Amino acid sequence: MKPFGYVAAQDSEHAVALLAEYGKGAKLLAGGTDLLADLKLTPHPPPAVMVDISRCADLKGIAITEAGLRIGAMVTHSEIVNSPLIRDTLPALAEAALSIGAVQTRNLGSIAGNLVTCVPSMDSGPTLLALEASVTILGPSGRRTIGLADLFVGPRKTSLAFGEILVEIVIPKRNVGKPTGFQKFGLRKGQALALVNAAASFWAGEGLFTEPTIALGAVAPTVIRAPKAEAYLAGRPVTEDAMAEAGRIAATEAKPITDFRATADYRRDLVAVLVKRALLAAHGRATPNRKDIAS
Incomplete structure (x- = not known):
C-alpha cells in the first residue's frame, strides 16, 4: 500500500470542513474494511489525505x-x-x-x-x-x-x-416495531456475499397484509423495492399462497445478471423463495403462533 496523509475529525462538522480544506485529494475513513482493502489492490494513486471519522x-x-x-x-x-x-x-x-x-x-x-x-x-x-x-x-x-x-x-x-x-x-x-423478516442466500454459510438477499415487512391487522414492503439485494444495479409484489399483497388475507405469489411477482421485478457465482435465472428462483421466507418470518414476529395463517 502506498503512503497517504492522515487527519482525525473531531465531529461531523469538522469532517466536512476538512474535506473542504483538502479538496478532492481527501477521502473519508470510517471502519476501513472496504476502503483499505481497495487501496491495497487498486493500481491508482491513494488519496492525498484520509479524514478519519471513526472517533466522531x-x-x-x-x-x-x-x-x-x-x-x-x-x-x-x-x-x-x-x-x-x-x-x-x-x-x-x-x-x-x-x-x-x-x-x-x-x-x-x-x-x-x-x-x-x-x-x-x-x-x-x-x-x-x-x-x-x-x-x-x-x-x-x-x-x-x-x-x-x-x-x-x-x-x-x-x-x-x-x-x-x-x-x-x-x-x-x-x-419501529413493524414485523420484518430478512433472508440471505450465499455460496457458503459464513463470510459470503449474497447471491440474493431479501427483506419483507407488513402489519397483519385483521388478518390482512397492511402496508407491505419488499426489498431485494444483489438482483439489480442497486438494492430495490418490489412495488408490484407489494401492491399484490396490500389488503389481501395473510396466507402462505399469497406470500408465494408475491415471491413469484418479485422475481419478475428483479434484474439479476449472470456471473461466475450464479445465473440470472437461478437468482430469480432465489428471489421467489427468499421473499416468501422473509414474509413468513415477518408474520412469525407479528403472531408468535402462525396457525392463524389462512389456508
Whole structure:
C-alpha cells in the first residue's frame, strides 16, 4: 500500500470542513474494511489525505427520537447485533448485521460505510429499505434528508455530492416495531456475499397484509423495492399462497445478471423463495403462533 496523509475529525462538522480544506485529494475513513482493502489492490494513486471519522461521537449511538429509531453513521455491525433496543423492536436488522462478514469485519465496519459503498449485494440495505428508512446528509450547504432509495445511484455510486457525509439513518417512528423478516442466500454459510438477499415487512391487522414492503439485494444495479409484489399483497388475507405469489411477482421485478457465482435465472428462483421466507418470518414476529395463517 502506498503512503497517504492522515487527519482525525473531531465531529461531523469538522469532517466536512476538512474535506473542504483538502479538496478532492481527501477521502473519508470510517471502519476501513472496504476502503483499505481497495487501496491495497487498486493500481491508482491513494488519496492525498484520509479524514478519519471513526472517533466522531456525534456519528455514534442508537436511540429512539421524535423522528423514530436513529442509528448513527459510525455504529458498527456488532453494535447493531448487540443492541437490546434493536433486538427488541426490529430484530431483522440485527439478523442482517450478523450476516455481514466475520466478527472482525462486524467489529470495525460501520452501517453507513456499508450503505455508501453501494454494492448491490449489501446486507444492510434491504431491511432498511423495507422499513422505509431515511438518511441525513451533512455538507458545506448544511443538512438534508433523503429516502434511503435516493442514496443509491448504481454499483459503488451514491447521490452524495463531494464534501458531503452521511451522518445518520432514521427508521420512521411508524415503522419501529413493524414485523420484518430478512433472508440471505450465499455460496457458503459464513463470510459470503449474497447471491440474493431479501427483506419483507407488513402489519397483519385483521388478518390482512397492511402496508407491505419488499426489498431485494444483489438482483439489480442497486438494492430495490418490489412495488408490484407489494401492491399484490396490500389488503389481501395473510396466507402462505399469497406470500408465494408475491415471491413469484418479485422475481419478475428483479434484474439479476449472470456471473461466475450464479445465473440470472437461478437468482430469480432465489428471489421467489427468499421473499416468501422473509414474509413468513415477518408474520412469525407479528403472531408468535402462525396457525392463524389462512389456508
